Amino acid sequence: xxxxxxxxxxxxxxxxxxxxxxxxxxxxxxxxxxxxxxxxxxxxxxxxxxxxxxxxxxxxxxxxxxxxxxxxxxxxxxxxxxxxxxxxxxxxxxxxxxxxxxxxxxxxxxxxxxxxxxxxxxxxxxxxxxxxxxxxxxxxxxxxxxxxxxxxxxxxxxxxxxxxxxxxxxxxxxxxxxxxxxxxxxxxxxxxxxxxxxxxxxxxxxxxxxxxxxxxxxxxxxxxxxxxxxxxxxxxxxxxxxxxxxxxxxxxxxxxxxxxxxxxxxxxxxxxxxxxxxxxxxxxxxxxxxxxxxxxxxxxxxxxxxxxxxx
Amino acid sequence: xxxxxxxxxxxxxxxxxxxxxxxxxxxxxxxxxxxxxxxxxxxxxxxxxxxxxxxxxxxxxxxxxxxxxxxxxxxxxxxxxxxxxxxxxxxxxxxxxxxxxxxxxxxxxxxxxxxxxxxxxxxxxxxxxxxxxxxxxxxxxxxxxxxxxxxxxxxxxxxxxxxxxxxxxxxxxxxxxxxxxxxxxxxxxxxxxxxxxxxxxxxxxxxxxxxxxxxxxxxxxxxxxxxxxxxxxx
Numbered sequence: 235x236x237x238x239x240x241x242x243x244x245x246x247x248x249x250x251x252x253x254x255x256x257x258x259x260x261x262x263x264x265x266x267x268x269x270x271x272x273x274x275x276x277x278x279x280x281x282x283x284x285x286x287x288x289x290x291x292x293x294x295x296x297x298x299x300x301x302x303x304x305x306x307x308x309x310x311x312x313x314x315x316x317x318x319x320x321x322x323x324x325x326x327x328x329x330x331x332x333x334x335x336x337x338x339x340x341x342x343x344x345x346x347x348x349x350x351x352x353x354x355x356x357x358x359x360x361x362x363x364x365x366x367x368x369x370x371x372x373x374x375x376x377x378x379x380x381x382x383x384x385x386x387x388x389x390x391x392x393x394x395x396x397x398x399x400x401x402x403x404x405x406x407x408x409x410x411x412x413x414x415x416x417x418x419x420x421x422x423x424x425x426x427x428x429x430x431x432x433x434x435x436x437x438x439x440x441x442x443x444x445x446x447x448x449x450x451x452x453x454x455x456x457x458x459x460x461x462x463x464x465x466x467x468x469x470x471x472x473x474x475x476x477x478x479x480x481x482x483x484x485x486x487x488x489x490x491x492x493x494x495x496x497x498x499x500x501x502x503x504x505x506x507x508x509x510x511x512x513x514x515x516x517x518x519x520x521x522x523x524x525x526x527x528x529x530x531x532x533x534x535x536x537x538x539x540x541x542x543x544x545x
Numbered sequence: 546x547x548x549x550x551x552x553x554x555x556x557x558x559x560x561x562x563x564x565x566x567x568x569x570x571x572x573x574x575x576x577x578x579x580x581x582x583x584x585x586x587x588x589x590x591x592x593x594x595x596x597x598x599x600x601x602x603x604x605x606x607x608x609x610x611x612x613x614x615x616x617x618x619x620x621x622x623x624x625x626x627x628x629x630x631x632x633x634x635x636x637x638x639x640x641x642x643x644x645x646x647x648x649x650x651x652x653x654x655x656x657x658x659x660x661x662x663x664x665x666x667x668x669x670x671x672x673x674x675x676x677x678x679x680x681x682x683x684x685x686x687x688x689x690x691x692x693x694x695x696x697x698x699x700x701x702x703x704x705x706x707x708x709x710x711x712x713x714x715x716x717x718x719x720x721x722x723x724x725x726x727x728x729x730x731x732x733x734x735x736x737x738x739x740x741x742x743x744x745x746x747x748x749x750x751x752x753x754x755x756x757x758x759x760x761x762x763x764x765x766x767x768x769x770x771x772x773x774x775x776x777x778x779x
Contacts, residue, residue: 287654288656288657291654291655291656292656292667293615293639294613294615294642294648294654295642295643295648295667295668295716296639296640296642296643296644296646296668296669296720297639297643297668297671298635298636298639298640298671299635299636299639301671367616368615369607369610369615369616372610372615372650372652372654373606
């Protein structure tokens with residue numbers, strides 16, 4: 235009876251962990267989706283921004299307002315199609331390598347899903363293209379901006395917050411396109427959350443199931459997908475952040491050339507980009523890590539059955 | 546209704562080909578407005594060569610943008626023949642630019658990913674089904690006429706400044722516009738190349754009997770024009 239009772243409790247606990255892990259996986263999948271949307275939005279906005287002048291030229295030579303938008307949608311469609319096929323192909327390869335069977339309805343729904351997401355994410359860049367003012371963009375010099383900080387605010391920042399002019403320059407560059415920066419920060423925030431929650435979930439999963447008969451079996455079965463999940467999350471974050479910075483840099487070729495022309499050494503320009511990247515990364519990831527930690531603490535307090543990982 | 550149409554056509558007959566009346570344009574900045582153009586009036590006849598002169602910041606480029614419906618004025622009127630340019634918005638402005646205007650910019654503004662031939666074709670690329678001539682053939686002819694028949698497949702990065710500006714001129718003429726608006730077309734070129742480019746522009750304009758309105762800082766270039774418009778700083 236004692237043996238049956240012990241087995242019953244162990245199996246019950248394992249099933250509860252399984253249920254818990256299912257909930258965590260759903261949460262993680264949604265987080266991946268939200269982070270993907272964020273990055274897609276930032277990437278497409280940067281892509282549209284880097285082609286602003288081309289769109290202005292086409293508008294000046296008589297293209298109707300929706301022609302550049304249509305051209306942009308076509309570009310996004312091609313990217314989504316190629317990226318989607320490569321992604322699905324890679325996923326199927328991994329599934330085959332670990333000897334599992336793909337869920338075909340999900341596989342068939344993925345590509346239309348990716349295309350739909352990509353098209354949804356074009357809405358903001360399309361609005362940007364629609365509102366282009368070719369006369370301003372083709373003036374040759376800089377465009378007129380109403381959002382420059384007043385000299386009083388600059389003075390306050392310098393003297394009250396003890397921010398050096400150089401740091402202020404970096405800060406202003408990072409914040410110059412506030413909408414896009416907010417989305418980038420949001421994506422970095424969610425990426426940090428996602429990574430912490432995913433790694434924690436795996437550690438808790440391992441701690442909970444280690445040593446039980448069912449647990450050892452489950453861990454052996456899920457080791458590869460879990461590891462692939464973590465590697466995917468890290469690579470995904472890395473690639474998207476790199477893509478984001480590359481696109482932002484492409485938009486600023488002229489600025490880089492100008493800084494070098496007025497005597498900045500190449501490493502000074504590089505340092506400026508690194509500072510901007512670090513600033514953006516800190517502003518996005520630190521709150522993300524703290525928020526993920528708070529979620530984990532809350533989860534531990536409400537569900538004592540779950541152990542607390544080192545995170 | 547018929548009476549009104551008559552009065553409209555009479556008014557159009559009395560007007561010059563291009564007539565600008567009391568034109569005003571200001572830009573809003575964080576610390577208030579800057580008047581760029583204030584009460585500008587001018588009359589241009591068809592086929593004329595007009596130069597606009599003035600110091601930097603006097604609104605020459607802004608005036609050109611308003612004449613080409615790239616921007617809308619804050620006040621006043623611009624009539625090109627029977628078209629109220631000052632009232633044109635988005636789609637109507639785009640159609641007006643495509644049918645009536647050819648732009649030549651100081652910075653050339655060619656599309657870097659397209660070849661010279663594709664750049665010349667670019668204004669009419671989305672309208673290929675609506676046009677009744679061979680677009681590629683016309684673009685090739687224009688490139689021949691500006692002396693670039695041998696460089697049709699080159700991208701702007703592989704062309705010199707003078708060649709890029711000649712491609713830009715060919716692009717401006719692809720739609721056989723009634724008005725060519727040139728914003729310091731020789732400003733980025735050395736004097737010899739600039740002169741050659743201007744000769745090509747003038748020759749093509751005279752052949753096509755188009756009106757050429759050109760912004761320039763060069764009084765020598767302006768001296769050959771039918772009319773000089775001097776803009777002062779506000």
